[in-house]
Amino acid sequence: MIPAAHAPTPARRLTVEQVLTGRLVQPLFQPIVDLTTGMVVGLEALARGPAGTVLEFPDRLFAAAIDAGCLGALDLLCSERSLECAIAATTPPPLLFTNAEPAVLDQPLSPHLIELVGGGLPFRQVVEFTERALSAVPGSMLRIAGQTQRWGNGLALDDVGVDPMSLAFLPLVEPEVIKLDMSLLRDPDGDHTRSVCAVVRAEADRTGALVVAEGIETPGDLDTARLLGAQWGQGWLFGRPAGIEQRHRYDASAADLLRPARPGFHERSERAYDCAVDAATPSVATRAEVVAALSRLRDVVAAHDTAVVVMSSADTGLPGVALSLAELASSGRPVIVLDQPATTEFVVAAIAPGRGCAVGLRTSNVLELVTVDDLPTVAVMARALLNRHR
Incomplete structure (x- = not known):
């Protein structure tokens, strides 16, 4: 039996509404x-x-906030209080x-938060997204990313490595900071860790992102973090x-x-098809050529079970084309985001770790086809689609 003098003090009862009000x-x-x-x-x-x-x-x-239906208010308060204290x-x-x-993420920012950040900060803020944000509300995530960049601040993608699908989202976000999940540090020689770190290293080299290793607790962890390609680190070893x-x-x-902020990078106002023709020349195509282009894209998706497919179409198939979009999407078990389709055009963009492929069609008097294999361009097309779906 624990002596009364050393018994733990019972936690005081409090409601999340009191936390918010006070x-x-x-x-x-x-x-x-x-x-x-x-x-x-x-500091995080x-x-x-x-x-x-x-x-x-x-x-x-946060569980109490979810139960009370006030998660959004709590999340905004946490951001406000973090900024106020700093x-x-x-x-x-x-x-x-x-x-x-x-x-x-789909809620509007609070006036107080806008006042705090918009008034100028004595530091640079880095807004961290987890991979859950990418598949749950990608359009809203891009909206927040765009606002963050307009204020001159940066973005981080957190928990990279927990879900391999987050690697496919890296080119969509192009964060200033990529944070490796601590699970990678615990299994540095595993195939999963090696493949994740290879993609992250290539993306960091391409975009100039900085890599942070989380969960560094010992000098051995520090050595491992360096081997995994991290420049910065976080964990109990440091505080x-x-x-x-x-x-x-x-x-x-x-x-x-x-990297300096890039206002407008995440908020594409043009159509995805127009983004494609900036990088590739369209051609008048036959139905057979369209089928062949879509079949090739389907094969890319099928080869990567973590691919992300973003597409725009008025229906589940293209008239006169045997390959349906449902078949295209389900072949690789990707995240599928359907936007409000632009008239007279159909675009599908597929992004896998380190790989991008897109097909664009425009119908007027003739059927125009454009195909893109350049990953940055495919990411631009996907952002253009997602900005129509927020």
Whole structure:
């Protein structure tokens, strides 16, 4: 029996509505470190409810918000409080990483959050998306990404490696930071880890993204993180979550190490077919040539069970073409996003880890066909489609 003097104190009861009304979220901050210099490049804000209450830790706090139907309000409050604390810090971090809850990305930003970020920050914010956001609300995710870039801030893709499908989304987001899930660090020689890190390394080389390894707890983990290609790292070896006034040796140049913001990159206003013809020359095609192009794209999808297919069509098939879109989509078990179709055209874009393929058709007096195998162009086409579906 535990002596009364040493018995754990019962957690105080509190409702999530009280947390929201009193703005009682008190975030903690964990350092992200340059693995070469050992200097702190930024902090990740981690949501916490009031200490000593049943809602102190994020799993219970967010579960309570879901049950009460106020997840969106809580997510906005967490972002606001993270920014408020970092702005008020005696020494703000060069970079502040904040998390975006995928389930509520389709809600508008709060006026207070817009005021905080739009008024100019003494640091660069990096908004983290998890892979759940990519498949759940891709159009809304691109909207938030576009707003983030307009404010001069950056994006991170979190938990990369948990679901291989997140690799296919990398070219769509083109984040400034790619965060390797800690599971990769625990199995560095596994086939899955090797394949994930190869794709991430190629994407980082192509786009200039920085790679962060999560879950670094020991000097051995640090060595492994470097071998996996990470430049930055995060984990208990460098510090546990703490208050914003925790002293750190900041790298004042860290914000400049990220790629400059690219306003408009995620928000394509033109049609996907027009994006295709910027990179490839269309030709007048026969029905047989259209079937052959779609069959080839289907084979690409079928060869990658983590492919993502984004398509625009007024129906489930193309008149006069035997290959239906349903067959095309189901062959590779991809995420399928159907947008509001543009009239007179049909576009399908398939993105697999490190590979892109697209087919575009336009019907007027003749049937025009364009095929694209260039991954960046296919990603541009997919973004154009998704921006019509948000």
